[in-house]
Amino acid sequence: MRAVDIIAKKRDKQELTSDELKFFVEGYTRGDIPDYQASAWCMAVLLNGMTEAEATALTLHMARSGDTLDLHPIAPFVVDKHSTGGVGDKTTLVVAPLVACHGLPVGKMSGRGLGFSGGTIDKLESIRGFNVSLTTAQFMDMLAQHGVVVSGQSADLAPADGKFYALRDVTATVESLPLIAASVMSKKIAAGADAIVLDVKVGQGAFMKTVEQAEALARLMVKIGQGVGRKVAAVLTDMNQPLGAAVGNALEVRETIETLRGGGPADFRQHCLTIGGKMLELAGKAGSLTEGERMLAESLDNGQAWAKFVEWITAQGGDRSQLENPDLLPTATLIETVAAPRGGFIAGVDAAEVGKTGVDLGGGRAKKGDPIDYAVGILVHAKVGAQLAQGDLLFTIHANDPAKLEAARQRLLAAVAWSETAVSAPPHTLMIIE
Ligand code: URA
Numbered sequence: 501m502r503a504v505d506i507i508a509k510k511r512d513k514q515e516l517t518s519d520e521l522k523f524f525v526e527g528y529t530r531g532d533i534p535d536y537q538a539s540a541w542c543m544a545v546l547l548n549g550m551t552e553a554e555a556t557a558l559t560l561h562m563a564r565s566g567d568t569l570d571l572h573p574i575a576p577f578v579v580d581k582h583s584t585g586g587v588g589d590k591t592t593l594v595v596a597p598l599v600a601c602h603g604l605p606v607g608k609m610s611g612r613g614l615g616f617s618g619g620t621i622d623k624l625e626s627i628r629g630f631n632v633s634l635t636t637a638q639f640m641d642m643l644a645q646h647g648v649v650v651s652g653q654s655a656d657l658a659p660a661d662g663k664f665y666a667l668r669d670v671t672a673t674v675e676s677l678p679l680i681a682a683s684v685m686s687k688k689i690a691a692g693a694d695a696i697v698l699d700v701k702v703g704q705g706a707f708m709k710t711v712e713q714a715e716a717l718a719r720l721m722v723k724i725g726q727g728v729g730r731k732v733a734a735v736l737t738d739m740n741q742p743l744g745a746a747v748g749n750a751l752e753v754r755e756t757i758e759t760l761r762g763g764g765p766a767d768f769r770q771h772c773l774t775i776g777g778k779m780l781e782l783a784g785k786a787g788s789l790t791e792g793e794r795m796l797a798e799s800l801d802n803g804q805a806w807a808k809f810v811e812w813i814t815a816q817g818g819d820r821s822q823l824e825n826p827d828l829l830p831t832a833t834l835i836e837t838v839a840a841p842r843g844g845f846i847a848g849v850d851a852a853e854v855g856k857t858g859v860d861l862g863g864g865r866a867k868k869g870d871p872i873d874y875a876v877g878i879l880v881h882a883k884v885g886a887q888l889a890q891g892d893l894l895f896t897i898h899a900n901d902p903a904k905l906e907a908a909r910q911r912l913l914a915a916v917a918w919s920e921t922a923v924s925a926p927p928h929t930l931m932i933i934e
Contacts, residue, residue: 503533503541510544518557525561529660535667542664542673550678552720558678559724562686565660567636569692574644575605579779580693582608582684584717585617585674587705587855588742588880590752592620592650594759594772597808599779600648601799606779607643608650609657609691611665611683613864613872615674616855617705618752621652626750626830626874630818639691648812658690670867675707677717685724695731695782698722699775702930703740705851711736711930718933731782735774736931741849741884744768748863748877748898750829757826760806767883767928773797774929789932830875832898834905838912840888847884848917854878857911861897861904876900878912885925 501523509516516524524541527533550558571578579599583589596606610620621632632652634642639657642649653662661683668674668683688696700708700718708714718734725732744765746755758764759772777792786792799805814820822828858864862873879896882888895912899905 503527503537507537507541507544510541510548513548515551516554518561521554521557522561525558525565525660528663529565538664538667539671539673542668542671542676542679545679546673546676552723555678555681555720556724556727559682559685559689560728562658562660562664562682563689566658566690567656568690569636569640569657571607571640571643571692574640577695577783578605578607578643578693579695579697579783580606580608580688580691581697581699581775581779582688583699584680584684584701585614585707586701586739586743587617587851587858588744588747588752589618589701590620590623590744590746590756591699591772591775593623593753593756594805595776595779596648596650597760597812598772598796598799598805599776600646600812601804601808602780602785602795603647604780604783604785605643605647606649607639607691607693609653609687610650611653614665614669615707616852616859616864617707618747618749618855618858618864620650622872622874623749623752624650624818626753627813627822628819630813631816642815646812646815648808649816653687658686661686666869669865677713677720680707681717681720681724685721688725688730689728693730695779696725697775697778697782698732698734700734700736701739702736703738703851705742705855706739715931715933722933733778733782734933735778735929736933737771738926738928738930739851740926742851742854742880743771745879745881746877747854747858747880748861749872749874750831751877751879751898753829754826757823760800760809762801769800771928778932832875832900834897834899834902836897836899836905836909837893838895838897838909840882840890840892840894841913842918843889844887844918844920845923846882846886846888846916847919847923849880849882849884850915850917853911853915854880857908857915860911861899861908862901873900878908883925885923887922
């Protein structure tokens with residue numbers, strides 16, 4: 501077999517066999533197939549799609565490109581969650597300790613920022629000392645001792661996804677339904693969780709722009725997971741505007757801390773309760789989503805979730821002083837507000853534009869392996885439905901470069917849509933697929 505023939509076959513809209521996909525995934529993971537051929541293949545997949553059989557085979561070969569964990573010797577039932585990526589999505593940072601403090605082990609592999617959407621691993625790395633590169637043994641150990649672990653894509657678990665993910669980020673090949681499904685589910689399958697809640701984002705700030713696309717992705721992922729014996733539910737949530745207020749790595753860690761201490765933006769808190777509540781329900785710890793949400797709200801308010809967060813972050817090497825005093829997290833040198841240029845109702849805050857502004861400030865990557873600035877980002881003060889007078893606070897920009905700050909100001913002002921008449925806040929949870 502030759503990589504070039506496999507690329508040509510996908511370019512010509514033909515279905516690849518499981519053996520061809522195995523050859524490509526294994527060859528790229530080993531380094532025998534170079535980035536330029538893998539880039540061409542990803543683009544062919546993005547343009548021409550895959551059948552369900554191809555997507556399933558791709559997922560399984562990616563999951564088997566490294567170790568696949570069996571967590572049962574240390575925990576009888578492990579849960580996981582995964583977001584397809586959004587703007588301001590720091591949900592894992594809250595939900596992992598929140599669910600774990602109910603005695604339900606959470607073992608998770610996360611990714612870095614992808615395109616304009618942020619990544620949990622980048623956010624966690626804004627905490628000094630936090631170790632995202634765990635070996636399989638360390639992953640298991642954390643889970644056994646603390647009931648919660650979040651690791652980056654290690655050399656051991658689904659290494660194929662680690663390589664494809666970084667490549668897609670910089671080759672405009674993220675927004676492919678089968679590539680997203682295989683990326684998400686290969687990690688989930690390799691990391692060994694029994695139950696998985698998928699947070700499938702829909703809208704301007706998501707890779708899936710319409711409910712129809714998101715539903716198709718959700719159904720494909722649920723099917724792949726159930727096919728290998730996992731309990732899977734997908735929650736479709738709105739990503740037309742950023743989630744919560746903070747967009748940017750260290751700023752999102754701050755918002756996580758506020759939320760775990762019982763505060764935080766209302767939309768973000770509710771989102772965490774829904775995703776976490778579904779995890780409790782799938783694991784049989786709660787009789788219903790409502791009961792799960794109630795249990796979790798209690799632990800946000802009584803300090804249990806916060807205590808578990810501190811235990812987890814410090815066990816993975818994170819600096820406790822930065823959690824207790826978030827002012828010690830990376831902080832930008834230029835912090836400026838953006839005022840409303842007019843009065844009216846907010847009809848839209850384009851999440852993709854806010855996400856891209858964050859990347860341009862230095863919070864994301866332009867090419868594979870670029871360093872990022874953890875301190876920069878945006879606080880979104882007015883969400884859809886809010887009524888503002890001229891001069892009211894719209895955004896706060898955290899920057900380390902005056903020219904980038906000015907560009908961000910212009911871009912953010914253009915990202916807001918106004919209405920003369922009242923606008924109701926859109927529903928956040930759109931659909932649940934099991
Ligand atoms: N999240 C993933 O893990 N992979 C993707 O491809 C997109 C979002």
